[in-house]
Amino acid sequence: MSTDSxxxxxxxxxQYAPAPESIDHIQIDDHYGLFINGEFVAPEIDRYFExxxxxxxxPLSNIALASEKDVDRAVKAARKAYTGVWSKMxxxxxxxxxxxxxxxxxECAREFATIESLDGGKPIRESRDIDIPLAAAHxxxxxxxADKLEYAFPARTPVSLGVVGQIIPWNFPLLMAAWKIAxxxxxxxxxxxxxxxxxxxxxxxxxxxFRDAGxxxxxxxxxxxxxxxxxxxVNHPDVNKVAFTGSTEVGKIIQRSLAGTDKKYTLxxxxxxxxxxxxxxxxxEAVEGIVNGIFxxxxxxxxxxxxxxxxxxxxxxxxxxxxxxxxxxxxxxxxDKNTDIGAINSAGQLETIESYLSIGQAEGAEMYQSDCSVxxxxxxxxxxxxxxxxxxxxxxxEEIFGPVLAIQTFRTLExxxxxxxxxxxxxxxGVWTDKGSKVFKMTQKIRAGxxxxxxxxxxxxxxxxxxxxxxxxxxxxxxxxxxAYLKLEA
Amino acid sequence: xxIAAVPNDARMPGMSQVALVxxxxxxxxxxxxxxxxxxxxxxxxxLHMVLSMIDLTTLEGMDTPGKVKQxxxxxxxxxxxxxxxPHVAAVCVxxxxxxxxxxxxxxxxxxxxxxxxxxxxxxxxxxIKLEETRIAVDDGADEIDMVISRGAFLQGEYGFVFDEIAxxxxxxxxxxxxxxxxxGELGTLDRVRRASVLAMHAGADFIKTSTGKIxxxxxxxxxxxxxxxxxDFYYKTGKMIGxxxxxxxxxxxxxxxxxxxxxxTLGSAWMTPEWYRFGASSLANDVLMQLQKQATGVYQSADYxxxx
Numbered sequence: 001m002s003t004d005s006x007x008x009x010x011x012x013x014x015q016y017a018p019a020p021e022s023i024d025h026i027q028i029d030d031h032y033g034l035f036i037n038g039e040f041v042a043p044e045i046d047r048y049f050e051x052x053x054x055x056x057x058x059p060l061s062n063i064a065l066a067s068e069k070d071v072d073r074a075v076k077a078a079r080k081a082y083t084g085v086w087s088k089m090x091x092x093x094x095x096x097x098x099x100x101x102x103x104x105x106x107e108c109a110r111e112f113a114t115i116e117s118l119d120g121g122k123p124i125r126e127s128r129d130i131d132i133p134l135a136a137a138h139x140x141x142x143x144x145x146a147d148k149l150e151y152a153f154p155a156r157t158p159v160s161l162g163v164v165g166q167i168i169p170w171n172f173p174l175l176m177a178a179w180k181i182a183x184x185x186x187x188x189x190x191x192x193x194x195x196x197x198x199x200x201x202x203x204x205x206x207x208x209x210f211r212d213a214g215x216x217x218x219x220x221x222x223x224x225x226x227x228x229x230x231x232x233x234v235n236h237p238d239v240n241k242v243a244f245t246g247s248t249e250v251g252k253i254i255q256r257s258l259a260g261t262d263k264k265y266t267l268x269x270x271x272x273x274x275x276x277x278x279x280x281x282x283x284x285e286a287v288e289g290i291v292n293g294i295f296x297x298x299x300x301x302x303x304x305x306x307x308x309x310x311x312x313x314x315x316x317x318x319x320x321x322x323x324x325x326x327x328x329x330x331x332x333x334x335x336d337k338n339t340d341i342g343a344i345n346s347a348g349q350l351e352t353i354e355s356y357l358s359i360g361q362a363e364g365a366e367m368y369q370s371d372c373s374v375x376x377x378x379x380x381x382x383x384x385x386x387x388x389x390x391x392x393x394x395x396x397x398e399e400i401f402g403p404v405l406a407i408q409t410f411r412t413l414e415x416x417x418x419x420x421x422x423x424x425x426x427x428x429x430g431v432w433t434d435k436g437s438k439v440f441k442m443t444q445k446i447r448a449g450x451x452x453x454x455x456x457x458x459x460x461x462x463x464x465x466x467x468x469x470x471x472x473x474x475x476x477x478x479x480x481x482x483x484a485y486l487k488l489e490a
Numbered sequence: 491x492x493i494a495a496v497p498n499d500a501r502m503p504g505m506s507q508v509a510l511v512x513x514x515x516x517x518x519x520x521x522x523x524x525x526x527x528x529x530x531x532x533x534x535x536x537l538h539m540v541l542s543m544i545d546l547t548t549l550e551g552m553d554t555p556g557k558v559k560q561x562x563x564x565x566x567x568x569x570x571x572x573x574x575x576p577h578v579a580a581v582c583v584x585x586x587x588x589x590x591x592x593x594x595x596x597x598x599x600x601x602x603x604x605x606x607x608x609x610x611x612x613x614x615x616x617x618i619k620l621e622e623t624r625i626a627v628d629d630g631a632d633e634i635d636m637v638i639s640r641g642a643f644l645q646g647e648y649g650f651v652f653d654e655i656a657x658x659x660x661x662x663x664x665x666x667x668x669x670x671x672x673x674g675e676l677g678t679l680d681r682v683r684r685a686s687v688l689a690m691h692a693g694a695d696f697i698k699t700s701t702g703k704i705x706x707x708x709x710x711x712x713x714x715x716x717x718x719x720x721x722d723f724y725y726k727t728g729k730m731i732g733x734x735x736x737x738x739x740x741x742x743x744x745x746x747x748x749x750x751x752x753x754x755t756l757g758s759a760w761m762t763p764e765w766y767r768f769g770a771s772s773l774a775n776d777v778l779m780q781l782q783k784q785a786t787g788v789y790q791s792a793d794y795x796x797x798x
Contacts, residue, residue, distance in 0.1 A: 006728050008721070013758030014535055014749070019527035125525055284718050285515025320725070328754040337527035434510050454512055 010327040011371055019337040021124045026111045028118075028201065031062045034070055034224065035207035037077035038217025044069045049226075051200055054121040055334050055343040055378040063200045066223035071192065071232040074221035078163040078190040079238055081218030086190050087160055091147030098143030098185060100213045105136040105178075108209065112174055112202055117334040119201040120173055121343030121379070122297050124335050134459060135178035138477075141461035142182035145482060149187065152479050156488040160188030161264060162240035164485065165233035168203075169246045170196035170345050171300040171401075177203050179476060180243050181220060187485035189241070190219050192233055196246075197226040198346045231257070239263060243484070245302070248399070248425075248470050255473075266474030266484045268302065268466060270399040271427030273448065274420035275305030275456060278413075279314045281432035285454070287321045290405070293430060293456040295329060295383050298341055299403040300349070302471075303428035305456050307396060308385075308407045309416050315409045319387060326370040326383045333375070341403060344379040353381050353402035360386045360395040365406070391422055399425070413438070421447050426468025430456045449475070502652045503691045509722060511679040511715055520710035523751045533746065534784050537777050540745045541568060542576035543763045545603055545734065547771050548583060549610075549702065555590045558583055562594035564798035569778045571794075572785070578774065579763035580633060584609070585626040592630035603633035603668070607658060610672070610701035612637040616654060623661040634658070635668045637701060640675045643685060651685075652692045659693035668696035668734055668767075673712045674704040682712055686719035696732035702769065707737025710751060717755040730759065736769025742780040745773055 031048060033040040048062040066074075086094070105112065109132045116127040149158040164184050168176035173195055184191050195203035207222050223229055227250075234242050234254050241264040244254050248269040258265050275293045277286045293305025310318045334342035344350040361367055365386040374380040385405045389396050396406045410416040420429060429448040431439055439453045449466045452458060459465075464480035466472055474484050528536055546565050548557060558581075565578045580601035583591050591602045604626040608614035614622075623634055636658050642650045659667050669689040673682050689697050697716055700707035713735045720731045733752070739745050745768060752760055760766055775795045783789050 006725055008724075008757040009759055010754070010757045013761055014539065014753060015532060016526065016528060017530040017532040019529045129525070280510070282510040282512035282515060284509065285512040285519070288515055288519050337525070434512075454515065 008324050010324070016330070016338045018333070020333060021114055021117070021335045021337060023114060023118070023335070026114050028061050028115065032064060032200065032204045032224070034064050034066055034074070035204070035210075035220075035222040036070070036074045037221065038211060038215075040207070043067065044073075049197065051119055051198065053118050054198075054345055055375070057377055057379075060119060061201060063197075063224045066194075066225040066229045066232075068232040071223055071229060071236060074192045074223050075163055075165075075236050075238050077218035077221050078192050081216055082162055082190040085216045086185075086219050087188055089188075091149060091188070094185060094188065095143045095146035097213060097215055098139050098146060098182060101209055101215070102136045102139035102143060104209045104213055105132070105139065108205070109133065109136070112205060114335065115205060116174055116202050117342065120170060120199045121334050121345050123339040123342040124337055125339065126297060131172055131175045134461070135175045138175075138178040138182045138461045142186035145479075146186040149482065149486065152482050153486075153488055156490065158187070158482075158486040159489055161485060161487060162189060163238060164189045164191055164241040164243060165236065165239040166191060166193040166243045167230045167233060167246065168193065168195055170199040171297060171302070173199035174202040174206060176245055177206055180245075183476070183481045184243075184485050185219065187482055189485055192221045192223060192239070194223050194225065194230050194233055197224070200224045234258065241265065241485070243476075244268070251472065264484075266466070266476060267472040268474075268476060269427075269470060269472040270425055271302045271304065271467065271471050272307055272397070272399050272423050272425045273303055273305050273428040273430065274307045274309050274423075274446070275430040276416050276420060276432065276442065277308070277310040277314065277318055278431075278433040278435075278438060279311040280434050281454070282434060283314060283317060283321065286432040287318060287325055289430060289432060289454070289456045290318075290322055291325055291329070294405040295341055295403050296457050298344055298381070300345060300401055301457065303450060303457065305428070305430050306400065306405060308405055309410050309419055310407065311416070312409045312411050319385075319407065322385065323368060326385070327372070329370060329372065329383055331372050331374055331380060331382060341383060344381050344402065347379055349401065350379040350381060353400060353404060356395055356398070356400045356402070356404060357384065360389070360393070360404075360406075363389070363393045363395065365389045365393060365395065391419060397423065413441070417442065417445055421445075424470040427471035428452070499652065499656055499692075501691050502649065503687055505648050505684055505688070508684045508687045509718075511683050513679050513711070516679055516711045516714055520714050520751070523710065523754065524747050526747065526750045528746050528750065534781065536746045536749050537742060537781050537784070538576055539749060539761065540742065540768065540777050541774060542579060543767050544578040544774055545580045545582040545736070545767045545769050546578045546774060547581075547702070547736075547769055549605060553584060553587060555587065558587045558590045559594045560798035562591055564774070564796060565595065565600050566598050568774060569795060572778070572781060575781075579767055582635065582769065585622055585629070585631070588626050588629040588631045601632040602630060603635055604631035605635045605637075607636040609635070609637050610703040612639050613641075616657065619654070620657060620661045623658050627661070627663055627665045631665055633666045633668060634662050635670055635698060637670045637672060638685065638689065640672055643676070643681075648684075648688055652688055655689055655692035655694060666695040667693065668698045668732070669694040670698045670701055670736075671716075672701055672704055673699050674706045679711065679715050682715045683719050686716045687723070690719065690723045690731050694731060696734050696767070698734040698736055698769065700737040700769075702737035708735035708739055710747065713748065714751060714755065717752065721756055730765060732765045732767065733760070734767040734769055739768055739770050740772045741776045742773075745777065
């Protein structure tokens with residue numbers, strides 16, 4: 001292991017001056033109403049909640065709190081748009097709208113990225129280079145499918161479902177909205193969508209894009225609020241399908257309330273992915289993969305590589321290199337172009353993460369955090385790794401949803417595989433080895449929806465995404481993602 | 491001419507033990523350094539650092555004593571219109587120009603680096619390479635930039651290459667040895683990593699990417715692989731090895747991203763001319779132009795910067 005005499009120094013000498021993205025170019029309103037039937041309307045009951053900037057704890061805007069009545073208005077608007085306009089429109093014409101939306105999103109990319117980072121805490125580098133381009137790419141991709149649905153399902157007749165209710169999380173606000181809305185519209189459905197209560201702003205900006213694109217009123221309706229608003233969507237009798245991304249806990253509640261109804265549903269839930277490093281991997285690149293796996297988006301990623309399984313003979317080397325690499329991660333102002341790790345999304349989430357840090361230490365694991373300084377205001381968590389943990393530890397079993405990595409070692413391929421699969425989750429996984437045969441052996445046996453080989457956290461609209469076991473039901477993305485929004489008739 | 495037949499120094503590392511490189515991952519990491527935004531005072535500090543790390547180079551068949559003297563003047567007086575500029579680290583010339591450079595630089599504390607070992611091809615008998623090295627050192631070279639025998643390396647004759655570097659190192663005496671891998675001829679990043687390890691174990695004080703005569707010369711991914719090799723060597727032995735990317739780094743922005751990569755791979759201890767150099771001929775003027783822009787807010791014409 002590392003000795004002091006050969007320790008690398010990263011925190012002295014030349015430093016990077018602040019390079020903040022400007023906020024002069026963005027427009028955030030003081031109040032946002034609900035987007036129903038093509039316009040922003042006040043909620044039935046005059047209640048609003050604050051959306052905070054998690055990096056400063058200062059309010060950014062006031063967001064309408066949608067009641068059951070508001071949800072009913074939204075569903076009615078969606079139904080009217082479905083029967084009156086959208087279900088009658090040709091696929092080619094629906095595609096034109098989607099292409100137009102995608103192009104406007106690209107034109108507004110800088111504003112979207114800045115607001116996403118302000119409202120959610122993620123580094124501008126990620127919202128600029130990943131979230132927003134990928135969100136537009138989902139619209140482009142599904143725009144192309146809109147008039148080709150028959151070709152996706154040969155010998156079947158694909159028929160739209162009707163009104164779909166969609167509930168999305170706070171970790172990738174705009175991307176999740178795009179991920180849900182684009183395939184739903186391409187398949188001819190209309191939408192009632194609820195963003196997460198801490199990150200409503202880019203959804204409201206997206207509503208403006210729909211309006212500017214001339215999307216017929218009611219085709220997409222956006223209602224804001226917390227759990228009860230979501231429940232009102234799920235339980236509304238005129239909703240034909242529910243698509244949810246969020247915690248396994250809420251996913252189970254939704255599944256229970258949908259039991260016995262004829263509503264279709266897809267659930268994309270939690271994860272506790274194993275990132276498996278074999279001794280014959282390219283270690284330096286694997287260390288990068290570990291960093292991308294767990295510290296991307298502050299670890300607020302359902303498919304994060306939160307469990308590291310590293311083969312015994314390279315464990316010391318990997319941990320040492322990982323620690324050195326962690327010292328170079330810059331934590332702070334999400335709007336700074338050099339920030340690697342931004343703010344934790346909310347006070348509540350920070351509390352959850354911190355409770356797991358205590359649990360891990362109480363369980364006897366050794367905790368290591370990088371040395372970097374964090375701002376006084378706002379919600380922050382230093383990148384953290386735990387060594388000396390086992391499958392019996394809660395920090396290995398439970399989803400933490402923060403920049404916290406649990407590291408275990410394994411000796412044989414079989415042991416690594418057993419540990420990887422010994423979890424109630426099954427959303428993603430990573431395998432690092434220079435041997436192609438080992439990649440295929442592992443990927444066939446890991447029970448998870450997405451498995452990356454020699455990379456991690458790579459996303460593309462053409463690739464299906466979804467979980468095994470408690471990580472969810474159904475697939476989103478790619479051609480598979482169309483099936484979730486269609487009935488297939490003979 | 492099999493590898494096994496060559497008796498090698500016990501210090502020679504086993505090539506099968508050298509870390510593997512994943513090209514896709516390296517390129518991705520290298521690209522990430524280029525997303526760093528270096529502004530204001532950190533940019534000015536970086537530009538000063540770049541100037542102080544330059545090996546101002548002229549390696550042409552048509553070089554003359556006059557040309558070398560001009561270059562030395564440039565090394566001493568980078569741009570006197572701007573106060574408090576550092577001077578470059580060294581002037582890099584052919585062996586026949588070492589005496590001229592040495593005299594022209596006087597006591598300005600700028601090193602004379604000489605290429606040797608039948609630069610750039612390295613296609614000469616070992617005795618000639620050794621003799622050339624000794625002559626350059628005797629003439630006053632502070633640093634020797636040798637080239638490895640790429641043909642032998644690509645044939646797998648690692649022992650031959652190792653012994654040759656070790657012999658040149660011995661011939662260098664007090665002069666520092668920079669070993670040019672000529673990565674543009676090695677073909678894969680795995681070979682770059684292997685050649686780096688070989689050179690460091692054989693006694694290199696610096697490892698250097700390129701002669702500048704072959705394309706591609708220095709690139710960010712190649713340099714990253716070499717920096718990682720230096721870091722692993724340091725972990726193992728506690729010995730610091732220097733790094734010199736050379737060829738193709740002609741603008742300030744790119745040079746700053748090389749420094750970003752250095753900072754985030756090896757840390758602050760390497761960020762001095764003692765451990766890091768840029769082999770470049772036209773980089774200095776671009777840096778000067780940027781510094782002038784930082785000071786005045788406007789770009790000056792290239793005609794205001796001396797071209798020697």
